[in-house]
Amino acid sequence: MNLALAVLVDGVVYSSWLFLIAAGLTLIYGVMKILNMAHGSFYAIGAYSGASLIGVYFAGGNPPWASYLLLVGAALVAGLIVGLLIERGFLRFMYGRDEVVMILVTYGILLILEDAIKLLWGVDPYFAYQPYTLLGRTKIGGLSFANYDFMLICVTALVALVLWWSLNRTRSGKILQSVIHDREMAGALGVNVTKIFTITFVIGAFLGAFAGALTAPGISVVPGIGIEVIILAFAVVVIGGLGSVGGAFVGALIVGLSRALSVHLYPDGELFVIYGVMGLVLAFRPQGLFAIAGARKI
Template identity: 55%
Template sequence: MIDQIMMVLVDGINYSAWLFLAAVGLTLIYGVMKIVNVAHGSFYALGAYVAASVMGAWVAYDLPPALSYVALFVSALLAGFIVGPLVERFILRYQYEKDEVVILLITYALFLVLEDVLKLIWGVDPYFIVEPYAYLGNFEIGGMSYPNYYLLMLGLAIAVGIVLTFVLKKTNFGRLLVSVIHDREVSAAMGIDVSKIFVLTFGVGCALAGLAGAFTAPTTSVTPGMGVEVIVLSFAVVVTGGLGSLPGVALAAVIMGIVRAFCIHYIPQLELFVIFSVMALVLAFRPRGLFSLAEARKI
């Protein structure tokens, strides 16, 4: 029984780490810009494809395997942080005065366009990069063998959470972000360059999506359409935790990951529904999510 519980916890924590990495960029962008970025899934896929290309070249030139993780990290961040600000500057910056539903539709259209762009660049054949996944070896719990790559994903999720919390709570840039989150107009009147904050926030959010895609790529096949499932699951996590709330996303990811692992081990036929069941249950009692941000009432 103890071994079985340990296996459930390992599976749940591993999936929770992935959910957090996949969703944290989405909640950051919404918290600052009040945009539900449907194109988030395309930036996740972009990170995965860039990782596949980088690892292909890495293996072809017989470069040190240990440094491949650094290459994945840097390439994914650069890809997201280059493409994201370009999208914000040339498309989204002209839409902020429009209704939120209109911006949602624009990001959905952008998602469709980017999906086709990815197909034009990388084609429709799947890519497989197993080297980073296999290089770290395995560990055993309860007679079951698990890849140490799970620990890398968990450490990355924890590191991302700590860094974002530190930036938001302890740095001047974080204080500016919090100011813009609470009142965009007053922040602009006080001399804060809201436009600059927006482009940096969108770039960081897209870079985080690319980072999640890059480190997920060694665990699965990189194929067209992989961003669709990600945006659906990310949205479920963000809504459950509270739109724009970093602690909310972390808690929602942990709850959903462990509940899903329990279902896979004991009630596998419910695995497809469990995440959305958790979301529905939470929203039934807390319609704004577990940690919804307080909003000032304007009179």
């Protein structure tokens, strides 16, 4: 019973973290058809921004509970600045190019951002453990779990709900879906596609930075964390279907629970099981579980 509980909680926590990262990646691809290799750097910038601000904040003896708002603020500012800089400074000149070209461009941006992170924050690790320990721990069935992880699950559920509601129940979401299905027709009907691209990219960058900022209290923030997570995020969006936010949610659950099961039963297969699940899904559904159907053009 304890084993099942540990697998379930660890799997859902890991899934929550994966979804926060993958949501922005799949949203950008769904609207802009850009498989953004630099998305991992958004995560890293959010983690470094959150960790460095938390360190300064607690060194000043400020009220500890406000540190959670600081993490959200750090992610919002980082996502806004980096998202606008990259979309307006680089990507807007590349729209209409082949998807392979866009992958190469965003890979170049990834390399630039990784070096920029080292220049800004150095190579020493950053620790921002205070928000993680502040919430304490809870015992369930003889096992102890960090309350911060339960908060991460709740935040992820809220983000998923907001994304679903925004895409399906608002006028802006309907306009966004029209761009996803046929950007040429949407533009012909008066939709400002360029503005939609900018807003979408900034939201995707914020989601990546937000995932990094929320993760920072539970890890050692070091150079290279962005490259590690982008590979996992790709696995999630490929399983769920490129461009599908709901698919990213299901894909994150599948990957998270599979990994947790492997960690507790066969730790040596932790990395293999993620790519094994991806290969199994693609063998039967090459387009992913919930890929968005493309518009047929005659």
